[in-house]
Amino acid sequence: MNNIRSILIILAIFLWASVLVPVQIVILLAFKKHRYWLPQIFHGGLCWLLRVDVVISGEICKDTPTLFVLNHISWLDIPVVGKVLPGSFVAKDEVEKYPLVGPISKLQQTIFIERTVPAIMGHKGEMQEHLESGDNLFLFPEGTSSNGIIVQPFKSPYFALAEREIKGRHLKVQPVTVAYTQLNKIGLTRGTMGIIAWVGDEELLGHMWAFLKKGKITAELRFHEPVLIDDYDSRKTMASDCQLTIATSLSRAMTGRPEA
Numbered sequence: 001m002n003n004i005r006s007i008l009i010i011l012a013i014f015l016w017a018s019v020l021v022p023v024q025i026v027i028l029l030a031f032k033k034h035r036y037w038l039p040q041i042f043h044g045g046l047c048w049l050l051r052v053d054v055v056i057s058g059e060i061c062k063d064t065p066t067l068f069v070l071n072h073i074s075w076l077d078i079p080v081v082g083k084v085l086p087g088s089f090v091a092k093d094e095v096e097k098y099p100l101v102g103p104i105s106k107l108q109q110t111i112f113i114e115r116t117v118p119a120i121m122g123h124k125g126e127m128q129e130h131l132e133s134g135d136n137l138f139l140f141p142e143g144t145s146s147n148g149i150i151v152q153p154f155k156s157p158y159f160a161l162a163e164r165e166i167k168g169r170h171l172k173v174q175p176v177t178v179a180y181t182q183l184n185k186i187g188l189t190r191g192t193m194g195i196i197a198w199v200g201d202e203e204l205l206g207h208m209w210a211f212l213k214k215g216k217i218t219a220e221l222r223f224h225e226p227v228l229i230d231d232y233d234s235r236k237t238m239a240s241d242c243q244l245t246i247a248t249s250l251s252r253a254m255t256g257r258p259e260a
Contacts, residue, residue, distance in 0.1 A: 006212035009049055016045050017104060024107045036086035036135075039108045043082030051216040054080055057259065058223030061174040065131040066226065067161055070176045071246050072140035073148045074198045075208070077178055080219045082108070087136030090127065090158075092143075098204070109135070131166050141239060148180055148197040149190050149254065151247035159235040159242075162228070174226040175242040179253035182218035187256065222249050222259060 024038045047054060061068075068085060070077070078089065088109040096102045096112045105112075111126055130137060141154035162173050180188055180196040188196070195214050198207050224245050232238040249259060 002213040006209065009212055012049050013046065016042070016049065017100070020045075021104065021107065028107065035109065036088075039082055040084075040086055042104075043079040046079040047083050050076070050079070050212075052076065052080060053216065053218050054083055055218060055220045056084060056223070057220065060085070060223050061172055061226045063172050063226075064134045064136060065166060065171065066136050067131075067171050067173045068136060068138050068176050069141050069154070069158070069173060069242050069246075070138065070178050071151045071250060072142050072145045073178055073180065074145060074196050075204065076180075076196060076198075076211075076217075076219070077140075080178065080221065081138055081176075084221055085136060085138065087138055088130055089138045090140070111137075127161055128164060131161065131164075131171065137161075141242070145197065145199050147190075147199055148188075148193040149250075151243055151250055154239040154243040156234075156236040156239040159229075159239050162238060163235060170228050170230055172226040172228060173238070173242065175224040175245045177220070177222040177224070177246045177249035177253060179220040179222065179250050180217060181220055181253055181256070184215035185218075188254070220253050222253060224249065224259075 020038055020042050024035075024042075027034055027038060065087075068081075068087070070081065082089075088111060089105070090111045090113060091105065093112045093114050095105055095110070098105075109130070111130065127137060139158055141158040142152040143155050143158075144152070146152050159173070162171050164171065180193070182188060183192065183195060195211060196217065198204070227238065227242070229235065229238060232241065252259065
C-alpha cells in the first residue's frame with residue numbers, strides 16, 4: 001500500500017510540475033518582475049503532496065533585498081523555505097545536474113556555486129546582481145547538509161555579501177532555523193531523524209523513495225532578529241553569531257520549546 005501511495009505522489013508531482021513549468025517560462029520571458037510568485041505556489045503544492053506541515057514563528061524581514069541564512073538538513077528544505085519566502089536559492093553546483101530538479105531550479109533563478117572558498121568569492125558578482133535587482137537570497141552557510149540535530153560551523157566567505165552596500169545601506173541578514181520536529185505528531189529524535197536528514201553520500205532518489213513511505217511531517221521555520229555587518233567586527237564574527245543563534249534555536253525546537 002505504501003508503494004502504491006508513493007508512486008501516486010510521484011506522478012502527482014510530475015503532473016504539478018508539467019502544469020506550472022510552462023507558465024513560469026512565460027512569466028520569465030514577459031512578466032519578469034513577478035518571477036517569484038509562481039515558485040511559491042509550486043513549493044506550497046509540493047509540501048501538500050509530500051504531507052509536510054510548515055509552522056512559522058518570529059517576524060519575517062520585509063526589507064528587500066534580504067539575505068536569509070539557514071541551516072541545511074535535507075532536500076526537503078527547498079520546498080519548505082520556497083513555500084514561505086520569495087527569492088533565489090544559492091545551491092551547490094551538483095544540483096544543476098540533477099534530472100528534473102536542476103531545470104526547475106533554474107526557473108527560480110537559483111545561483112549554482114562550487115563549495116570552495118575561491119568559487120564562493122568568485123560568485124559574489126552574480127549574487128550582487130540579484131540583490132541589486134531586489135531579489136532575496138537564501139543561503140546555507142554550512143556548505144553541506146547536517147544530521148538535523150546539530151548545526152555545523154558557518155563558512156564566513158558566504159557572508160562577504162553583507163559587507164557590500166545595496167541601495168546605499170548594508171544588506172540585512174536574517175538567521176532562520178529550519179527544524180523537523182514531528183512525524184505523525186510524534187517527536188523526531190536522533191534515531192529517527194534519518195527519515196528527513198540527507199547527509200553524506202546517501203543516494204538522493206533512494207532517500208526520497210524511503211521518505212515517501214513515511215507519514216506526515218511537521219517542519220518549523222523560526223525567524224530571528226535581522227543583523228547587519230555593522231554590528232560585528234568582521235564577517236567571521238557575524239557567521240559565528242548567526243550559527244550560534246540557529247544552533248540554540250534548533251535545540252529548543254527539537255525539545256518542543258519556543259524561543260526565549
